[in-house]
Amino acid sequence: MTRGIQEITLLDVKGLQCPMPIVKTAKAMRELASGDVLQVVATDPGSVKDFAAWSKATGNELLESTAIDGIFRFVLRKR
Amino acid sequence: MLDTMTRPVEQAIPGPFEERSTAHEKLVIFAWSGDLDKVWPTLILATTAAAAGMATTVFFTFWGLFPLVREDRRITGANWMQKMLSVMNRGGIDHLKLSKMQMFGAGSGMMKVLAQKHQVASPAELLASAIDLGVKLIPCQMTMDMMGLTKADLIDGIAEPAGAMTAMLEAKDAVTLFI
Numbered sequence: 399m400t401r402g403i404q405e406i407t408l409l410d411v412k413g414l415q416c417p418m419p420i421v422k423t424a425k426a427m428r429e430l431a432s433g434d435v436l437q438v439v440a441t442d443p444g445s446v447k448d449f450a451a452w453s454k455a456t457g458n459e460l461l462e463s464t465a466i467d468g469i470f471r472f473v474l475r476k477r
Numbered sequence: 478m479l480d481t482m483t484r485p486v487e488q489a490i491p492g493p494f495e496e497r498s499t500a501h502e503k504l505v506i507f508a509w510s511g512d513l514d515k516v517w518p519t520l521i522l523a524t525t526a527a528a529a530g531m532a533t534t535v536f537f538t539f540w541g542l543f544p545l546v547r548e549d550r551r552i553t554g555a556n557w558m559q560k561m562l563s564v565m566n567r568g569g570i571d572h573l574k575l576s577k578m579q580m581f582g583a584g585s586g587m588m589k590v591l592a593q594k595h596q597v598a599s600p601a602e603l604l605a606s607a608i609d610l611g612v613k614l615i616p617c618q619m620t621m622d623m624m625g626l627t628k629a630d631l632i633d634g635i636a637e638p639a640g641a642m643t644a645m646l647e648a649k650d651a652v653t654l655f656i
Contacts, residue, residue, distance in 0.1 A: 415597045417525040421606050424528030455529040 409438045411445075412469070419445045420452050423474070427458065430476045435461070438472045445470055503532045503651030507644065510656060511540035511566070513573035513585055513600065519656045520603035527610035534651075535607070536644040538617035542624065543568040544600070545616055545631045554625025562624060570601045570632075608634035613647075615639050 409426045411419040419440045426436055438449070446463060449472045453460035462473035504526040508519050519535065526533045537545055546553065546568025553563040578584040592599060598606070607614065616631055618638040628638065 413596045415595055417521050417528070417603075418596075418598045418606075421524050421528045421598075421610070424530075424610065425606075452529055455531075 406435045406437050406473075409436060412439055412441045414440070415442055416444050416448065420448055423449075423452070423472075424456075427474075427476055432476055434476045436474045436476065438474065440470045440472070441468060443470070445472070449474075501650070501652045502530075503647070504534070505644065505648040505651040505653045506533075506535045507653070507655045508535050508537045508541035508544075509539050510576070511543045511573065512576040513588065514576050515656050516541070516544050516570075516573055517600050517603075519654075520600055520607055521598075522654065523612050524603055524606045524610060527607065527612045532613075532651075533607075533611075534613040534615060534644075534647045536615045536617065536639075536647070538620050540566075542616055542620050542626060542631075544570045544573060544604070545614070545635060546626065547630060547632050550630045553627075553630045556625065559625030568626075568630075570604050571599075573600060604632075615644065615647075617641075617644075 407426065407430060409423060411422050414422070419438065419442055423436070423438055426438075430436060440449075442448075446465065449463060449470075450460060452458075453474065457477040459475040459477070460472060461475055462471065464471045504523070506519055506523060508516065510516065523533050523535050543566060546563075548569050548571065550568065551563070552560055553568070554560045573585065574582075575584045575588065589599070591597075614635040616626075616635060616638045618640055621627065621631075621638055
């Protein structure tokens with residue numbers, strides 16, 4: 399995890415399978431403050447539904463969910 | 478009569494998953510089996526629930542207790558029956574067997590290779606994640622006594638041993654699974 403110039407924390411879970419993208423996202427979120435933004439990149443196609451469900455279950459807002467060439471990108475704002 | 482064929486369909490169409498409300502905020506899994514193919518999904522569901530903010534408890538009973546045995550405890554128990562049990566049913570999260578296609582170790586070995594190849598987290602990794610995420614792992618006191626397992630035989634990071642009543646109290650207002 400590294401902090402970019404826009405204070406967006408990046409989390410790379412490419413290659414990892416269910417449930418690790420969600421587990422690692424939850425762990426990364428613990429380090430953040432309310433309102434902070436986390437960007438996750440994944441390759442697990444199941445993560446599209448899982449991140450939407452996780453956002454709904456936890457109340458952390460899913461600002462963006464995009465898929466380009468098999469790479470899934472999720473931008474989340476901590477509740 | 479023709480009008481029986483034209484009556485409107487009034488059955489409620491169930492909404493998509495996303496539309497259902499989340500009534501339960503707790504998950505309790507009764508982990509009875511020590512088989513690889515049951516412990517694995519147990520740990521996947523437990524870590525996912527904890528990651529989703531659910532208060533998550535796993536109550537380990539009977540064969541389910543053995544995955545919690547420390548790697549360095551090879552022979553456990555006080556009497557010959559308990560000792561023989563530990564010899565024939567090796568404990569530890571890295572020594573789980575498949576309930577089918579075990580093939581004297583070839584089956585679980587191949588499953589581990591496949592999991593590694595597809596970057597699926599191992600049971601050991603998931604167990605560590607579960608502890609890290611605050612999943613309450615309760616070993617069954619009665620099983621421990623009967624099978625000759627002590628607290629010193631079990632891994633760190635788990636809850637105090639307890640009985641069925643403790644598990645039931647946890648389960649009272651929770652989603653429960655028996656695996």
